[in-house]
Amino acid sequence: MASSAAAAAPARAGLAPQNGIFGSNSKPPFAGFMLKTAQQVGSLSLRVRGSVASSPRKLFSPKAAAGAATKSGDRVRIAVLGASGYTGAEIVRILANHPQFEIKVMTADRKAGEQFGSVFPHLISQDLPSLVAVKDADFSGVDAVFCCLPHGTTQEIIKGLPRHLKIVDLSADFRLRDINEYAEWYGHSHRAPELQEEAVYGLTELHRDDIRNARLVENPGCYPTSIQLPLVPLVKAKLIKLTNIIIDAKSGVSGAGRGAKEANLYTEIAESIHAYGITSHRHVPEIEQGLTDAAESKVTISFTPHLMCMKRGMQSTMYVELASGVTANDLYEHLKSTYEGEEFVKLLHGSKAPHTSHVAGSNYCIMNVFEDRIPGRAIIISVVSTLSYHAEAFSKITPLTYMMRSLYVLCFNSADR
Template sequence: MASTTLRGAAPARAGLAPQNGVLRSSSKPCAGMMLNTVRKVGLPSLRVRASVASSPQKQTSIVKSGDEVRIAVLGASGYTGAEIVRLLANHPQFHIKVMTADRKAGEQFGSVFPHLITQDLPNLVAVKDADFSDVDAVFCCLPHGTTQEIIKGLPRQLKIVDLSADFRLRDINEYAEWYGHSHRAPELQEEAVYGLTEVLRDEIRNARLVANPGCYPTSIQLPLVPLIKAKLIKLNNIIIDAKSGVTGAGRGAKEANLYTEIAEGIHAYGVTSHRHVPEIEQGLSDAAESKVTISFTPNLICMKRGMQSTINVEMASGVTANDLYEHLKSTYEGEEFVKLLHGSNVPHTRHVVGSNYCFMNVFEDRIPGRAKIISVIDNLVKGASGQAVQNLNLMMGLPENMGLQYQPLFP
């Protein structure tokens, strides 16, 4: 797989790099994570240092500390594109060189998003006019269906993180069924790696093209994958009620998303037919090594950003809710961005806004043998742009948390 050729930036002191005239601190590397092997309840658990999916491999550094990584953001005028720009303002090595937005071509980015007017950024250009000769990596924030052919036309040496749904489903026939048209780059689909960072870390590290997960699938798979792999929950009767802020629908003008349409209410949508269902089931089936089918209902709630997934599961024979909690705690105990709350504390979306964190907790249900797991993320950060930066850090051999240590914004 081709690696990028990077242009070295001016040397900087260890741990510090100047950006836009401001001296910013770089982040410490993420620790590894702890994974329980499959265990029987009541027996001591054996813990080994590993990712959720596979044992660690030695990381080969592609980028040296202080080297500049030149970034293109395609589809920069949408919410995820703007969030990429906000996050990279605090990244000591990722510097934006190209930004595209066909309908806003020729405009300054600060005129499209005034809250980012302080950033020194190139003007927006149409995708067809973008020059990738001075670029090392691409964040593709374009709508699904348009991304496949554009990525197919990009230079092969570029590292790419695609935030659309175009490369998330391995089965191109399943993609055609759920998205209404045939896949236009099946050869790239075979190459793409699914980018659920904490689960597929080793595969992402060695990838050229990463399919960034959807927001609902991120909030759901992070708690469920370890429990399924450890055979602590039954595979049938998984019921998920999830709620998302309005930014999850994108920035395009839609009548259904007008303030008067969504205010003072909660709105179920995509009932039995939401396009994230096959993505979720693909990840859970991989963990189970057998087909998993879920009951999933998404809801639009009148807030700008945030996502909560309430997951109802039936536990395996002899397993308690505390066993689920302890397994998730040990699995994610060394992780930077996935945190188990203590005791009866309930995760709330307002406690993760603006951050790359996923907060979760486990609760015993009133129905014997069942448990509830509540998982919250910011749909624009851990559910999209933050996870994309996390993935590109891995792909470039950089500390996974670099540029992502924004704390949640509260109140």
């Protein structure tokens, strides 16, 4: 039942109250396997599962398992390259709790020979292989690979992997289809242009069918995920103008990776917030690529990210101009209709604003739409939980559990919801 505060949302919000914080179409997808702590989002108890890769209703169905085309029956055998970073550790945590995935190989050149539990003690109870150098990895008993290496190194490594492997890459090395644009934003030429031609962008809600037929899936960036999920459907439906899209985004510190960096020391970031990558963040061309595809014409955005003194989590606040005759409520209803069947994209209603704490450690993207005080404009707020890795300070890469879902669609040729 919606709270009285939600039901009494100001009329200018333009969003009709519905039953439940996520609206009347929402079904609790959280019952079943490995329930963990409950978080209160308005009046709804949101549960974060130990493995947040997918919904228990579909993930553990016999039909999905029977359809898995793997060498070991209904289990996909996984290699994690770059397992000693934050991204690798989060993937291992998810996979280790998942009955349909088995970790066979984990690489970490600097920590080769060590037990994973000595690197990440919170995973010491898991039965995992020892870390090995990439050059010593044996892929003969592996079906699929997560590549968690820094950008610029991944292209040549993936180029050398056996062709039978399904691959999900986190490095950002295959996100931009235009290799010239890649060179412009990443500072060096693309080292595997032939692989770029076959890479599929791995945001499952928008590209699920393409992922099913892919060998190489490039996982989306975290900022682009939180931005494209609300904006792409609105652009496609021509509900918002393509000009003057302004995005103010904020992210936690773990996105900068595990390496020691002066700029990320507690004394440098505590009690502070600051913008970075102003006009030059590498997620800009990725976001514009997705919006341009949706609009079928060039879209340019104004995007500024900010670093927050928190471990993880991301909020993107988007300011958009409404198309002629369109209201903020029209945006809300279209997003509600678009994601009605999606397990992991949820809309709040009324005046409820998404918080990063609502999605911490989970696979959810929670959003809401608000009518701006300026006539003809709307504000969209979207939050995701992100923990990512990169060799460079402040370069955010991916919401990890989105990548898990890409691999599930890729390997099981089924829905990930």
